[in-house]
Amino acid sequence: xxxxxxxxxxxxxxxxxxxxxxxxxxxxxxxxxxxxxxxxxxxxxxxxxxxxxxxxxxxxxxxxxxxxxxxxxxxxxxxxxxxxxxxxxxxxxxxxxxxxxxxxxxxxxxxxxxxxxxxxxxxxxxxxxxxxxxxxxxxxxxxxxxxxxxxxxxxxxxxxxxxxxxxxxxxxxxxxxxxxxxxxxxxxxxxxxxxxxxxxxxxxxxxxxxxxxxxxxxxxxxxxxxxxxxxxxxxxxxxxxxxxxxxxxxxxxxxxxxxxxxxxxxxxxxxxxxxxxxxxxxxxxxxxxxxxxxxxxxxxxxxxxxxxxxxxxxxxxxxxxxxxxxxxxxxxxxxxxxxxxxxxxxxxxxxxxxxxxxxxxxxxxxxxxxxxxxxxxxxxxxxxxxxxxxxxxxxxxxxxxxxxxxxxxxxxxxxxxxxxxxxxxxxxxxxxxxxxxxxxxxxxxxxxxxxxxx
Amino acid sequence: xxxxxxxxxxxxxxxxxxxxxxxxxxxxxxxxxxxxxxxxxxxxxxxxxxxxxxxxxxxxxxxxxxxxxxxxxxxxxxxxxxxxxxxxxxxxxxxxxxxxxxxxxxxxxxxxxxxxxxxxxxxxxxxxxxxxxxxxxxxxxxxxxxxxxxxxxxxxxxxxxxxxxxxx
Numbered sequence: 001x002x003x004x005x006x007x008x009x010x011x012x013x014x015x016x017x018x019x020x021x022x023x024x025x026x027x028x029x030x031x032x033x034x035x036x037x038x039x040x041x042x043x044x045x046x047x048x049x050x051x052x053x054x055x056x057x058x059x060x061x062x063x064x065x066x067x068x069x070x071x072x073x074x075x076x077x078x079x080x081x082x083x084x085x086x087x088x089x090x091x092x093x094x095x096x097x098x099x100x101x102x103x104x105x106x107x108x109x110x111x112x113x114x115x116x117x118x119x120x121x122x123x124x125x126x127x128x129x130x131x132x133x134x135x136x137x138x139x140x141x142x143x144x145x146x147x148x149x150x151x152x153x154x155x156x157x158x159x160x161x162x163x164x165x166x167x168x169x170x171x172x173x174x175x176x177x178x179x180x181x182x183x184x185x186x187x188x189x190x191x192x193x194x195x196x197x198x199x200x201x202x203x204x205x206x207x208x209x210x211x212x213x214x215x216x217x218x219x220x221x222x223x224x225x226x227x228x229x230x231x232x233x234x235x236x237x238x239x240x241x242x243x244x245x246x247x248x249x250x251x252x253x254x255x256x257x258x259x260x261x262x263x264x265x266x267x268x269x270x271x272x273x274x275x276x277x278x279x280x281x282x283x284x285x286x287x288x289x290x291x292x293x294x295x296x297x298x299x300x301x302x303x304x305x306x307x308x309x310x311x312x313x314x315x316x317x318x319x320x321x322x323x324x325x326x327x328x329x330x331x332x333x334x335x336x337x338x339x340x341x342x343x344x345x346x347x348x349x350x351x352x353x354x355x356x357x358x359x360x361x362x363x364x365x366x367x368x369x370x371x372x373x374x375x376x377x378x379x380x381x382x383x384x385x386x387x388x389x390x391x392x393x394x395x396x397x398x399x400x401x402x403x404x405x406x407x408x409x410x411x412x413x414x415x416x417x418x419x420x421x422x423x424x425x426x427x428x429x430x431x432x433x434x435x436x437x438x439x440x441x442x443x444x445x446x447x448x449x450x451x452x453x454x
Numbered sequence: 455x456x457x458x459x460x461x462x463x464x465x466x467x468x469x470x471x472x473x474x475x476x477x478x479x480x481x482x483x484x485x486x487x488x489x490x491x492x493x494x495x496x497x498x499x500x501x502x503x504x505x506x507x508x509x510x511x512x513x514x515x516x517x518x519x520x521x522x523x524x525x526x527x528x529x530x531x532x533x534x535x536x537x538x539x540x541x542x543x544x545x546x547x548x549x550x551x552x553x554x555x556x557x558x559x560x561x562x563x564x565x566x567x568x569x570x571x572x573x574x575x576x577x578x579x580x581x582x583x584x585x586x587x588x589x590x591x592x593x594x595x596x597x598x599x600x601x602x603x604x605x606x607x608x609x610x611x612x613x614x615x616x617x618x619x620x621x622x
Contacts, residue, residue, distance in 0.1 A: 002613070003538070005568055005579050007620045012540050012609055030511070033458050041461040044482040048459060052480050053508045067590060069611030212511020254527075254618040261521055269510040270517040 011251075018223035019286045020252060021071040022259050023279055025061045026199035028206035028214040028272065029053050031080040031115075035088040042089050043100040050077060050104035050113070053213055058109045060266045064259055072259065077105060078204035078216070079115035087127035094130050098138035098145045105144035112187075114204030116147040119194070120162040122444075132162075135169050139184040140176035146202035152192035152390035154397045158445035160387060160438075166190050167382035167439075171406055174375060178408035181416045185405040186370065190386060192393030192400045197273050198329050203401060214272040215264040216329065219256035222278040223285045224248055225312075229294045241295055242315045249276055249319025257324040275329025276320035277365060278312070280340035282423035288312075288333050289342025300343060301352030309333060310363035317365075330399060332365020338418060338425035339370050347426045354385075354428045362392050367400035372416055372425035375408035380439035381430050382406070387438070387445070395448050460496065462488040472497060478506045526614075527621035536565065536613035537582050537590070539597060543606020545576040552600055553578065553608065560593040561585045576606070581613065 014020040034045035058075045065072040079085075079101070086094050098116050105113040116138060118128040135147050149166060152158035170185055177184030189202040196207035199216035206214065228248045229241060256274035264271035280288045289300040295308040313332040320327040337343045337357070346352035354371065361367045367389050373382075386402045393400030405425070407416045412429035457464075460475055462484040472495040475481065481496055481503060489496050496503045541553055550569060557564060562582040569578045584590060594610040601607055 002536075002566075002581065003616045003620060005570070005577070008538055008540060008579050008616060009542075009577065011611070011616055011619055012542075016607075016609065036461070038461075038463055041463045044461045044484050045459045045480075048480050048482040052505065053510070066594070067612060068615050069594070069609060070615055211513040212509070213514065251619045255615065258614060258618040261524070264517060265521055267510070268508070268514060268518060270513045271521060 014221070014224045014251075015071065018221070018227045019281075019283060020221045020224045020255070021073050022217060022256060023220040024074040024076050024199050024218040025057070025072055025259065025263050026076040026078050026204055026216045026218065027054050027057050027267070027269070028078045028197065028210055028216060030206060030210065030212050031082075031085045032208075034085050037088055037090070039086070039089040039091040039096060042086060043096050046085065046097060047100040047104045050079065050101065051107050054104070054108040054110065057267070060263060063266065064262050068259070068262070070255060070259060074112070075110045076199065076201060076204060077108075077110050077113040078199065078206045079113065081117035081119060081205055081207065082115060083118035083125065083127040083131040084208070086130065087125060090126070092130050092133065094134040095138040095141060098134070098142050102142035102145050110144070112144050112146055112201040112204070114146040114148065114201050115206065116145050117149060117205045119150040119207075121150045121153045121159050122156040123159065124162065132165055132169055135188065136172035136176050136184070139173050139187050146187045146204065148189045148191060148194070148203045148205060150194045151190045151386070152394050154193055154394050155447055155451045157447040158192070158387060158390045158394055160383075160444055161442045163386050163390065164379070164383045164439055164442060167379045167386060170382060170404060171379055174406045174408055181418055182375065182405045182407045183418055183422070186403065186418065186422050189401050189403040192390040193398060195328070195330050195399050199273070199275050200277065200279065200330060202403060210272070211270050213269045215260065215267055215269050216272040216275065217256045217260040217263065218275040218277060218279070218329065219252050220277060220279040221248070221252040222280050222288045222291060224252060225278060226285060226287065226290045226294060229291060234296070238311060242311055245312060245315035246319035249316040250323040252276060253320040253323035253327060257326065260326065271326065273326050273328030274320070274324050276316060276327060276331050277329065278316060278333045280334065280336065281421055282339055282341055284341060287340050287342040288335055289340050289346060293342065299349055299351035300346040301356045305356065306359050306363055309335065309360045313363055313365050330365045334366055334369060335360055335364045336369035336403075337371050338423040339421060340423070344424055344426060347428065354430060358388060358392075361389060361400060362396065365399070367393070368402045368404060370422065370425065371404045372407050372410070372427045373404060373430050374411050374427055375406045377406045377430055378434050380436045381434045383439040384435035385430060391445065394445070395450070397450065460485045465489045465492070465494060468494075471495065474499060475503060478509055480506065527617045537562065537584065537593070537610055538613050538616060539580040539582060539608060539610050541578045541601065541606050541608045543576065543601055544574055544604070545571050549576065549606060550578060553580065553597065556596050556600060557582055557593070560589065560596065562593055
């Protein structure tokens, strides 16, 4: 017998009871050759190229799920930051490109397409400026398109002018999608040190330096880690907890490696990376918060939570790194608030404040994610929240992100239901003190001394 | 000049009765519409235009050669294209017979089988090899329809999944 019963039943249990899945197979497509002086022609090329390359993505992913008995939940597309593609056209309104991306996503049957993006961590090109201008109505008019921007890097510092502008983009997007609780902002994220092969939305895109096409895989599995720690019980020490998480992450990543190799071969493209990220969903048991509480805090947000996140993120990365030479992307633990039932409970119980969440993001793999704030939050306050998060990423040479939703018409403590994977949020209080002067100053937070590494 | 795309604007500008494109040019749907409306034929040097296979880029060819060379986790005993069938549920007479007869019907040869019962519950793990002509899809569908919610549940997975997860 090549495998023991225990091994076989462990895998079956992970998939059947602990919601282990391949969260996404994301096909990256370079759109650089779609640039055209005429915007309409650019849109035609963008649509044609995406459909041309991704036509059989869903079929291939479903085929692998069938042949291997492994669930592949989402099929997605990541493209070149659109500001680069649109630059040659000189257009001021790039929403037509978002509509072309949206139509292509619909045509090939993927749920999201990422890459309505710009890199402005040091400054704006005219096309970046046009993209910022276009984001609110592009997101309001489309269903599947996700937008992301790079506002800071360790090498260049934090572009505070861009941060202030982005805060206004968030507010405008929330107003234009007010009917859905500001949901357009769930498809909008900013980064410090963006990951250029990220398969997860809303930040998925393919930066320059990536191949013509590439297949990236995102694996998840908070439920598997949660169960493993639950079986371990509360009496073992933290080294045993870390070791258990590492072993579990290893197995989860191996499944991603298998699916990535197979999908790349069937599509005839390059295998890029496996992103092993514990990404929670609102499903019961599929919670990162539950893991933190099993590690030993009464509620997520209680003292000790940041240490627990640090242990978890590091152990996931180590397990993943041993399992595949292609581990990349954001790999670690996501702590989105609305998408995680345990996080919502922690906010409701008063355990998890915005300040504590920020502390947790210093050691998680991404940042402030799916956080709801009042719809009338001043733009300067949003700038301050984002600048803080960007500064954390910049100084620690890590990726940080902010996906924040000012919910129109809602105040602190009120609940907003977005439904589906986006879950439920309780509007959090950003406090009554703002940072008007910092917001107005603009300019750049200079790159930190640790950026001089050559 | 090699052309990556032919757009509606290109067609309007070209005019004439026909446009000859490279074999790997992607003609946009809008270009096809405009050409059709204007009675312009789009063709390649070899004949009528049809959408070329996707050009995945220069790295794709390298990867298609090197991907199969990457080491795979090995198991002790050689196994052909194998499947692992598991059934878990309430025990009753005839469960094993139902599973094995379905396996036999679809050309699956049993390599290894193990069954355990605890109180009224059981689990069965069957490792099978698909012999020539056996269809994975059909077998999987038939097996996964066996049993039921209050009876037992069958899952069929490829042995490669277990190899990747449990072997180095």
